[in-house]
Amino acid sequence: MKTKSFKNRKSVVLRLLKDIYEFYPVMFPVSIVCILFNATISSIPAVFMQNVIALIEDSWQSGDWNAVGGKILYFVSILVAFYILSIISGIAYNQMMAIITQGTLKKFRGKMFGRMQTLPIKYVDTHNHGDIMSYYTNDIDTLRQMISQSFPQLLISGVSVLTVFIIMNYFCIWLTIAILIGTIVMLFVTRKVGGGSAKYFIRQQKSLGRLEGFIEEMMVGQKVIKVFCHEEESKADFDKFNEELFNDSKLANRYANILGPILNNIGNVLYVFVAITGGILLVADVPNLSISGLGMGISIVVPFLNMTKQFVGNINQVSQQVNSVVMGLAGAQRIYDLIDEEPEQDNGYVTLVNVREENGQLIECEERTGIWAWKHPHSSDGTVTYTKLTGDVRLHEVDFEYEPGKTILHDISLYAKPGQKVAFVGATGAGKTTITNLLNRFYDIADGKIRYDGININKIKKSDLRRAIGMVLQDTNLFTGTVMDNIRYGKLDATDEECIAAAKLAGADDFIRRLPDGYHTMITENGANLSQGQRQLISIARAAVADPPVMILDEATSSIDTRTEAIVQRGMDALMEGRTVFVIAHRLSTVKNADVIIVLDHGRIIERGNHEELIAKKGVYYQLYTGAFELE
Template identity: 65%
Template sequence: MSKPANNARARGSKPGTLKRLVKMLFSFYPVLLPLVMLGVVLCALINSIGSVFLQKALEVISTSWQTGDWAAARPQILGLVTTLAVIYIIGNLSSLFWNRYMGVVTQGSLMKLREKMFNHMQDLPIRYFDTNQRGDIMSHYTNDIDTLRQMISQSLPNLVMTVIVLTTVFSIMLYFSVWMCLVIVIGVLCMVALTKVLGSNSARFFIAQQRELGVVEGHIEEVMGGQKVVKAFCHEAAAEADFDERNERLFEVSQKANMFANILMPVLMNLGNLIYVMVALAGGVFLALGVPNLSISGLPLSIAVVVPFLNMTKQFCGQIGQISQQINAVVMGLAGAERIFALLDEEPETDEGYVTLVNAQVNPETWQIEEADHHTGLWAWKHPHRADGTVTYEPLRGDVQMDDVDFGYTPDHEVLHGVSVYAKPGQKIAFVGATGAGKTTITNLINRFYDIADGKIRYDGINVNKIRKADLRRSLGVVLQDVNLFTGTVMDNIRYGNLEATDEECIHAAELAGADDFIRRLPEGYDTMLTGNGSQLSQGQRQLISIARAAVADPPAMILDEATSSIDTRTEAIVQRGMDALMQGRTTFVIAHRLSTVRNSDLIICLDHGRVIERGTHDELIAKRGYYYQLYTGAFELE
């Protein structure tokens, strides 16, 4: 189900969004963007001054008509036309410049913004992805970016140009006649009132449209990912009903947004025509009554003033219509920008760790562990001690201890209560319990995908909070129940566990996992291209590649979260031999529903509702005849 809309966002875009966006654009292009805006301003000014030359030309023609001296008028008219031609050539060049490089600024800014978003997304905690739909996150990169593209490349330059033209034209009109400007001011006030009513409603619904679009895309992505489940349970009709409900909400806000936007333009255009008629009537009346002109120029009211004034009135009203067209795109762009900034403002995963994992070697003279500048096959924790400034090196062994750990995904709902687990290097620890008992949660805490509420987790005697997360996770191999294969070759997917691994090391890891045999039977062997999360492979084959990926990382500790749950019995026997070899000498945490896979564990921990209720070896737990005994002797698997 979609989350309820945030009421604060439903009211409109945050006031600082435009300022923040402009600041970011200038940071991306500190030189080119000002030059582009200068071109926009120059183009706008040139488009505004045509009426001045028209007035001058009419004044020269009117004087020549009265005096009959056309010879003196020709050089003046020629000079005016030549000057106007030069100015318009400059205007065309500036227009060509800003349109050409605005594309560079727009696409370059969006490229950098996408990169900024993606890089920040890599720093977000797992909690963010657990609580947000993937489709809604994806809409930041598609819909929100696209609305931003339209706003940056078209709406903002046109808006700047329109404001400059309005200011310039109004100043020129005020220069010619104050009385006729008052007529325009009255009409503009009516336009502003209508724009405020219709525009605010349009903006509100455009923002809601952007939000609902993310909800719809999130739902589509969710249903597409679970299409097999939908069909298996004949849930097509219900899925259609759920989609129709979300699509209907999107339709309602979209049609209202576009209704107000579509009404605004013709209303303003008709008001503009009405203002034009009012100015023409006022000019005619003033001329007929001989009303003295009030102007900065000191020119008397005449045809030479009224005609250019009418042209400027038409231009002025047309620019107000342009604002109404661009304002909706700006509102949509700001809605998209606000959603993007909301993603960028998400708190990144905190990491205060200072203990790092380094290549190490043993000094033959002192027999002490020291840091090496090359790969030695020996790893150590580099532990700076802030109290005295010394640095110690602790060998990476895979000793994991959890002491009295409490944890809850939300503060009001605790899922682990006083859990203690002790794993010595090389031990195989198995977690057994019903779904929701807390098995996977424990492994998530060892990886520090989540931080504990109380208690301690130590790795090789070091508090995991002191270990840098990237180094902690590099020391842990993980095989999950849900396999994720990426677009690329089989070799690329295995090498994902260790990007520095050679082809030979990847093949050895596949042999260890029992995957080499089926990989070599693929059309192009290890060079076979995988797409769609490895859709051309069976679930078991995908899992085998995932196990090989963990094997090539060669970590001292392994987490196997139901790694063989999707593999048939025959394949499981093959995999188990590889897994036994993989686990040899490594600390291993195993979560399995099939109790047969945990029988040879050094320690089996039984969990129930986030509490440890039994622990011991297989034989010890069978002898107790408790929870584990009931599970093992019962004719059922844990589900």
């Protein structure tokens, strides 16, 4: 399990570095060079100190102090020059890493949001919305911290450790061995304590996502909570999520806070150990073992003590960054999981095009003619046929299941000729909305066929299919912007006049003109400043401006008062004129004039016919209509 986790983290690191390099192919390598240079320069004082002490030691023994001042000034000049270059490189890499970090986060947010637009409805239906939001907040923030702080610090500390280690071996291998013994102890402690901390930091990320998901859900449902006096229960549920986050965070930070003091004290003990070892080597006059060939002396031991502090301090820095790196990698993994989600598959090749009629034939054209056709290329002979868009929809022996083995719809067969109004009636869960979801190919059927104007909808590109079907849902969704913007959402190139005409058709023009700024009134928070009925009227106007030949009305008037319903019904009657319409309604009075009424029960069609035929049968519809049965 640990090996798999390590491999996953390694692959995430490699992928992240590759992405950053692709985003900034010049700036990223240059910043790395600056970081490496800065880290290497930090080890120079040890060499400087050794040379100065050796110079003073030689002058003390020889008694010749004449040349000491000049040589020390020479060394100081070199050191100052290096430090100036270090400052320049430090400023440079900090500025570049700030650009790289924010630019990378911007591109990742763009990738995530872009991928979300390609995901099927099923993804949104099966994932907590707050947890999805956590990708854009918590996970992005941990990634920011890792790229901007942890990664540079880790690189600096790692290079410093390596540089100091090389200098140590150059000066004295005996003392280097003494430091290595302490380093092994530090690494063992880091692995034991840091490993536990990393595990809980990952759990903390997941707990935070769940908590944010719960809070988002509670904010959306605040009115429901208050209506049913569910405040205390909501607080209790929140406390459970909050307690879970607290426990994971407590354990993660407990390990992290223990690690620092332990490593610091090991470093202090190591400092003393090196000092004692150096003293013993000096007193015992042990021959120095080194790459440099220098003899053992004060000029070796004193710089070694400083290098010990530097060496231990950098190892401590590496250990302290482990948690941030693990959290950042956990965030990166979640981000990549979203980016790698399988997009909605679309193998359709039949498209919707503008046409004009000449001598009884359909000719494709660029200009808007108000006449649409399905452009159907045939791979067998290379020909292209055009089928006029009329709104003829037929389902033949359709089966469907959300989950394997749990069939929702059984052998559904029905047809809706152009201009017909088909109503679905049945209890909640009978399959009414599911059928309309299948028409839009939000989900694909398990068996059977659905044809639009005689063409299997699996052959039609999803975007073109959905453009040919308008929807008015029970739950309205308005977006931040003006009333005009929200109506135009149905057809982005619609003129103001077309939007106003659609509003008049829906019966929304009257109340819109009474708003403070009319059609330019800003809508925020999903239309919180409008009544439910007004929001629904704008939603209907949005569907009307798209002017599709097929319309789905999913309980569009269920949230509207009786007076508003009469207004909306008149607008909907005008909207439905000449279109194929599928209506889902709990109020049976709204479906009396339907050409055919389909009665559903547990995913099966149990009755069909018009209002008079079904009343005459005195079956389920009759009992529902007369109140003998309830829909719920």
